[in-house]
Amino acid sequence: MYRLEQVRQALRNPRKAFTELNRRYYGRHGTDYNPNGIDVFEEDWDNLILLDACQFEEFERATTIPGTLQSRISRGSTSAEFIKGNFSDRQLHDVVYVSANGWFPKLKAELDTEIHDFVLVERDAVNQLTSRPETVTDRAIEVAAEYPNKRLIVHYMQPHQPYLGPAGKRMEFGSTLAETVEKNDLSRRDARQAYRENLELAFAAVERLQKSLTGKTVISSDHGEHLGEHERPIPVRFFGHMDSLYTDELVTVPWHVLEHTTRRRIVPEEPVTEHDIDIRAVEQNLRDLGYRV
Secondary structure, three states, X not given: OOOHHHHHHHHHOHHHHHHHHHHHHHHHHOOOOOOOOOOHHHOOOXXXXXXXXXXXXXXXXXXOOOEEEEEEEOOOOOHHHHHHHHHOOEEEEEEEEEEOOOHHHHHHHHHOEEXXXXXXXXXXXXXXXXXXXXXXXXXXXXXXXXXXXXXXXXXXXXXXXXXXXXXXXXXXXXXXXHHHHHHHOOXXXXXXXXXXXXXXXXXXXXXXXXXXXXOOEEEEOOOOOEEEEEOOOOOOEEEEOOOOOOOHHHHEEEEEEEOOOOXXXXXXXXXXXXXXXXXXXXXXXXXXXXXXO
């Protein structure tokens, strides 16, 4: 049953009410992630590059990196769901994770998981709200050289907002893409242009990274993004992403296998000493990016 205040809120903002009904439709499975998604650790790769909030159709339109493009279904429509759905209850002593996204350290205590090492990339853009893709590449190159016999995950924040390209520099950012669209009175075309600029910046950084990597590299995403398309089953227009909303735009992600000739010898080893990470700062950053923490 719905409380009276919930009914009042729905009448004040019917679009949010319809989105909530759509979430309930997809959330009938009773788990805290999408059970229809793949287990990324059962897939074949030596290096897994994640572009945050990367919509498959936009990736397909823009990529110029040689390789074979396929698609996969993600276990999450948010980063938190992706982390829960793939890392929970596992020993992954052959994995090193370099990330500009703070959800793994935030959730680690409840995941019951071990990986060989986790490296959180400094936030050096938009008042420490996000990390420049070049910074992620620089750190990943260092870590790849340090751990030549581990499976490597590199998680960029782009194309997730805040947008760093020419269009984005003119914007006032909200905590969600929907708020950014509203604050700047953006058209769908404007929002998509800023998103595409972020994606192009990510591609440039990834192209430089992949030249330093050995083994089989796959470019994918933790989840996708709505850029003004209609949700389903109730056709309400939406910008951004949220948990338990498993539309094609949010869970269909690229799986781009890059050309390679050799494979790395992967050796599991006990985890290294954990780095000192300021979880309160991580939580505040996630809030600033629009997540419920």
